[in-house]
Amino acid sequence: MSSSKKVLIVDDEAPIREMIAVALEMAGYECVEADSANQAHSLIVDNKPDMVLLDWMMPGTSGVEFARRLRKDEMTADIPIIMLTAKGEEDSKIKGLEAGVDDYIIKPFSPRELVARLKAVLRRTTPKGIEEPVSVDGLTLDPISHRVTSDSTPIELGPTEFRLLQFFMTHQDRAYSRSQLLDMVWGGNVYVEERTVDVHIRRLRKALGERHDYLVQTVRGTGYRFSAKVA
């Protein structure tokens, strides 16, 4: 169900994008398309794709440049990137890898090859950060089973609270403003009152119970922070 991965295709030529999109959709992926780096950036912020397919040659901001930019920003740094390069631009391989892309494919390629590589990259990048259980004090969040336990006792969390906690546990000791949290947990361009964050923080704390609610800390005038250190 929700396991279908979202792929962003960035290429300035519409027909190529279409071809790729069709191939991927047949393989069970969800596709979003962009024809420029700028548009791609907005779409990444809004849609949070699991993977970016990036054309090496593009008018305006080039693929490599864009890849580098994505890597720099914490928010987009761990989205896997596969670079599409035309034959003969072999050394783009070098630059691409320098920019931190995860794989590159030389055009022309078969849909089959594309899907195979995409799977491979997802397989080796996905387990890295997102699928490992995180644990603090006696609180454990397991992304695989989608479960949270406090000293081995299961905790009931709503979807939003789960994502919030997951984000917090993977970004500890750092103060986030309400709008940053909205970006990271809710996704970009949702228009939701900032105060709504408070309410979900409240729900999360309540669910964590006395044993663990100290982990979610208020930073007056700024926002919230998740930390095992007490003040």
Added chain:
Amino acid sequence: MSSSKKVLIVDDEAPIREMIAVALEMAGYECVEADSANQAHSLIVDNKPDMVLLDWMMPGTSGVEFARRLRKDEMTADIPIIMLTAKGEEDSKIKGLEAGVDDYIIKPFSPRELVARLKAVLRRTTPKGIEEPVSVDGLTLDPISHRVTSDSTPIELGPTEFRLLQFFMTHQDRAYSRSQLLDMVWGGNVYVEERTVDVHIRRLRKALGERHDYLVQTVRGTGYRFSAKVA
């Protein structure tokens, strides 16, 4: 939050500009208005806005054309642009994004949506300064986690004291008058008594404790100074 962002509104219809201006000012933005591309251009040069809201349909130079022009000029190339388009001009979306605008909003829109999108765009275009922790003697201030520790022991600080300390630690060995401190820490346009600074200095010293309060030094007849050297 120190400096409110400046937004230039470009639309040929005054009432619409007004409406937008009101909405944005309520949300804490500063507004400048222009009714044509030409006027807009001078205003951009003079006022250096942080963001341009651009109507797609305008007599004379159209919005897209203007956007393109702005992008070409190195001086104005990285000012974010949000395009306002009327409903039905859906494909202007394409052209707009090609011209390098950062987002587009379809009229009619709610003030709320406008503000939300504006925020989102500013958030993702404003480069976040890399904030390094500062440390003196055994006192450490970490802007990321928004935390202060004295020999690894957390210290409780109110928002103002935090900003004050942050300012001091990044501007050491220099005496500041009370009014300078008000400017730098409180922000330029607030009216508060100068003596208020004394009180916050007091609070800061108290929070720092015996171990570190020597760092905040009184400079008689002048103001205060933060320094590891003793007088």
Added chain:
DNA sequence: CGTCCTATGTCATATTTGTGTAACAAAAAC
């Protein structure tokens, strides 16, 4: 299709915490 849920966002209201000021004490300067 309705009905019963759950999850979510928003509001109104409490509660907590921060801030600026004034008044007085203490220290320097003169």
Added chain:
DNA sequence: GTTTTTGTTACACAAATATGACATAGGACG
């Protein structure tokens, strides 16, 4: 010893956050 300047404290009010209640949207399920 008087005059400035700074330190300290208490306090009222302002601002930010916490909390509980409510409305609604969408899903599951009959």
